[in-house]
Amino acid sequence: MLIDDYKKEIAERIREYFREKYGVEPKIRFTPPPSFEVADIATPIGFSLAKVLKRPPEDIAKEAAEVVKGLDFVEKVEVAKGYINVFLDKKRALKDLLEELQGDPLSFEKKNKKVVVEHTNINPNKAAHIGHVRNAVLGDALARILRRYGYDVEVQNYIDDTGVQVADTVVGLRFLRGLRKEDLDRYEPLDKYCRHVYTLVNKRYEIDKELVKYQREVLKELERGSSELAEFAREVSRRICKRHIETMYRLEIEYDLLTRESHIIRLGLAEEALRKLKEKGVAVEGEDEFSGAIVIKLPNKREFKALDKGAKVLVRSDGTFTYLLKDIGYTLRKFGLVDKDFLYDVFMRYPSGKELRTTSFEGKKDGFGKADIVINVIDIRQGVLQAIIRYALEAMGYEEQARNFIHYAYGVVHLSKKTAERFGIYSKKEIVKMSGRKGIGIIADDLFDEIEKIALENILSKHPELDLKEAREIARKIMVASVRYMMLKYDRLKDMVFDIEEAMNLSGESGPYIQYSVVRAKNIIKKSEPAEFDPEGAFLCDKERPLVRSLLEIRERFVEAAEKMDPQLLARYAYELAMRFNEFYESCRVAGEPDHIRGARLGIVKAYIKAMELLLDVLGIPIVEVM
């Protein structure tokens, strides 16, 4: 049993009592006690019933307390005002905890539902920046959580290889730099080089109208060309895409499938969507300012109030498709609502041997898509567009799919003034907005390098005996913990201000802090003589109880995070546990203690390690042996 089970029994017992005695059906809420000194489990039952029973809250609480006292896992119950404060039988609870952690408290029944999570989605025209990292880390954590929760999860990464952004970079490489395919090898890492090129092109557009003509030419070639220029452009975007995959792999983020926009176009998914929308009369010829275009008519719903025109373009007057239409088409494919399908080819192989596949017309058939739930991890600013996709599904008659189409939104990453200055960006404002076009931002790989450098210095100074290769790998894992925790600890819907000092600080409320607590736990195991678990030796040190009490919440916390799809809750829980463990570590010794004490504490330490292995795996934070 864990805390969720205890609560359930307490609630049932109280409910039953009040139902039988007074004929009322109280709703029992549990409130976190101010501290575990006050209670293990608390509920303000007296207040909730005072009105119905017309009696003082304290009286009612006293009555409820008597009922709860009978439960075998309860040691004592105190009444404070309208609250009842339940104290668990600590030794019983500890035994329950160890038993649960012997197995897997986070194993859930298969739901037999497929979820497609699409994240990262970086334009393959320049280096990834920290905004993209937030997207990828959130998406990856979400995928891991849902997988653990029993869903069949497929991770896709949408590559817009035909868009304006790629065209701009290609214009720069070809018409400003005069590069050809065979030159590209000399410009690695290409993503970083292209960042400058892209910024330069955007500046040049303002003064050089000739260049804009090239942009259109490239754009056309990207969609359907087979010329040398088209080949070149494809190679550029392929290489940069590969770089993005490598960048994210540094954080141990992997994908199952790359979907390329050029393939979506070629497969005719946009036409398919358009046909269905026209059939339902939702896609129509545009009028007035939209004349010549085909638009989707939007109902007068709140989420579309922002759009004052009541319609959105699907097909431009020049006949090209907007991203919106392409995405509607592709969403149909994800849900398996169209028969048309790609063939799938291998894009690359991860070191683990896992294949990263890509949409194609040359590989073989496969079972990608056919999702029950589709989740798009996309910037909050695109909320209206995502709402339109959902509406389009509804309008086409796919109401269930519309309900299961989730825009997993997240806030924008800005830079703190100090951080911006470090990168040569000066502003009067305290918060500096990034801009891909202007090249204002922090490149993901640069950030990772910096953090790894600091971590490596630390690790080598503390453990000079480590060989460099080993130390580097540990430094990398510390970097992963640092970056991932930073991206998960904030409310995902809120904008965040990125401060590089904070990111590189490996102590405080951080990933490395959590990792370090696990290293300490493992050291205890390594350095202590083994001893049988003995409940008699438990709770002789006052930091054991809060740790055990917190560990009992593992399933409850995980389920809440999974239901709400909120990795932040788990990140903070992991931190809370690490804090409690560090307190335990400081005041309760294990090695060298008498057998019964050592046995009990080793049990707690092992439980902590097991719990953290489960939690950190779901958060994508690696565990290290030494740091």
Place this chain on the structure above:
RNA sequence: GGGGCCGUAGCUCAGCCUGGAUAGAGCGCGGGACUUCUAAUCCCGUGGUCCCGGGUUCAAAUCCCGGCGGCCCCGCCA
């Protein structure tokens, strides 16, 4: 103009969904603890008109209404 989000300590943020006990962390600042399982740690201290006003309630940071301030969206870009 319309729609949305946000406002909690010097700074960065939890808590608000689902009202409940003295409002919590981290950073910063001041002090203390390493012959002991690694001090990337811990302990003590410092610091708050929970933006303002009103309402609902036994009870409001939390729910409702109205202000004020900041941000985002409202492209035939994505």
